[in-house]
Amino acid sequence: MPNGEFIGDCLLDNEPWPAGLALLAQEAATWETAGQFAGQKQFFLFRQCGAAMVTPAKEVVG
Amino acid sequence: MSLLRRLRQLVQKPQAEAATPATPQVPDLNPDVLFREQVAQAIQTHLPELAVTRTGPQLAIGSLTLTCLVGERRQHPQAIVFGLEVRAYQATYFPGGLVDCLAGIGADDADALASGAHNYVTGVLQPIVEALDAAHSPALDFYGRAGLLKWHPLAGPLHVQGFWAARITELDEAYFLRLFQPHLAELFEEQPMPLAENLRQ
Numbered sequence: 599m600p601n602g603e604f605i606g607d608c609l610l611d612n613e614p615w616p617a618g619l620a621l622l623a624q625e626a627a628t629w630e631t632a633g634q635f636a637g638q639k640q641f642f643l644f645r646q647c648g649a650a651m652v653t654p655a656k657e658v659v660g
Numbered sequence: 661m662s663l664l665r666r667l668r669q670l671v672q673k674p675q676a677e678a679a680t681p682a683t684p685q686v687p688d689l690n691p692d693v694l695f696r697e698q699v700a701q702a703i704q705t706h707l708p709e710l711a712v713t714r715t716g717p718q719l720a721i722g723s724l725t726l727t728c729l730v731g732e733r734r735q736h737p738q739a740i741v742f743g744l745e746v747r748a749y750q751a752t753y754f755p756g757g758l759v760d761c762l763a764g765i766g767a768d769d770a771d772a773l774a775s776g777a778h779n780y781v782t783g784v785l786q787p788i789v790e791a792l793d794a795a796h797s798p799a800l801d802f803y804g805r806a807g808l809l810k811w812h813p814l815a816g817p818l819h820v821q822g823f824w825a826a827r828i829t830e831l832d833e834a835y836f837l838r839l840f841q842p843h844l845a846e847l848f849e850e851q852p853m854p855l856a857e858n859l860r861q
Contacts, residue, residue, distance in 0.1 A: 610847070612759045621839055629823075636823035640816055640836050641760065641784045644844070645791045646851040647801070647810035 600633050691730035692717070694770065695744060698777035699728050706781050707789060724792065725749045726785075727757075730773070740772040741765050746780050748788055753851070760784045779819060787814035800837060804845045811848060813837055 599605060604626050608618035629636055700712050700719055710721050719726040731743035742764040747757040762783075764776025790796075796812030803810050818833050 607761070609759075610844075612756070617843055618840060621843070622836075625839065631823040634823040635821065637821035638824060638831075638836075639762075639783070639819045640833075641787060642816070642837060642840075643758075643787045643791045643814040644848065645794075645796060645812045645814065646848075647812055 600635055691733070691742070691769070691773070692728065695730050695742075695764075695773045695777065696726075696728040698770075698774045699726065699746065699780060702774070702777040702781040703785070706778075707786065710789065721789075723750055723752075724788070728777075733769075739765050739767065740769055742769075742772050742776060744773075744776040744780070746784070748785070750792065753792075758784075758788065783816040783819055787816045790814050800834065802841050802845060804848045809848065809850060811845075813841075 604623045606619055606622050606626070608615045608622055610618060626636075696714075696717070696719060700714075703710055703712050703719075703721070713720045715725070717727065719728070725748070727747040727749075729745045729747075731745060733743075734741045743761070744764050745759065745761050747759050749755065749757045760780060762776055762779055764772040764774075764779075766772030766775045791812075791814045796814060800813045800815065801810055802813070815833060815837055818828070818831055818836075820828055820831070824831065
């Protein structure tokens with residue numbers, strides 16, 4: 599936030615992940631944003647190698 | 661004189677009818693329905709290879725289903741901001757759903773919902789689809805507990821606001837992944853491995 603306050607969420611398997619949020623807070627504290635609002639968001643999904651997936655999502659249209 | 665008036669009526673009548681739409685489009689103002697349709701439209705635009713169907717209040721893409729919900733609406737002087745939530749369900753891998761909460765920001769309600777739908781489809785749904793399609797980037801792979809299990813990360817694009825909007829090129833899309841990776845490796849549990857015959861379902 600412009601006043602230097604950190605506001606964030608970090609979820610792991612839909613549940614709050616405090617350790618991850620602490621890492622983000624440490625990271626954001628290093629941002630030199632000159633008193634401006636600054637936000638970042640990213641989604642990750644992890645797939646176990648060898649877990650051959652069903653392929654339900656891609657279908658040919660038409 | 662009456663003939664002239666009659667001629668004018670004959671000439672003017674088609675113009676008057678043309679001014680009234682034959683089938684006026686009445687928008688559905690239910691925000692949940694509007695948002696769901698915006699998500700469907702964003703899928704058609706950004707992931708056109710997917711076939712989307714409507715099943716009651718949900719969107720279905722093969723065995724993947726999406727529930728799109730609109731929460732709080734806030735009106736700011738220059739923008740409308742919606743709190744949005746999308747839950748993606750897949751029976752084998754995430755039967756409890758992958759929940760993503762995001763903000764839809766725009767000049768009006770439709771614009772805000774469309775912005776949220778775009779961000780969800782490009783930022784969250786796309787990696788989910790890639791994971792289900794067994795795609796991954798080998799350069800991002802890492803090993804988990806005791807080095808026994810190998811994991812394939814699927815990363816959505818880094819979405820930024822404010823200060824970073826003009827500096828997106830300065831950011832590393834894999835930075836957060838590298839930040840979290842050592843901590844996640846100790847937490848991950850073995851995932852369900854479908855039997856071979858399940859692959860053809």
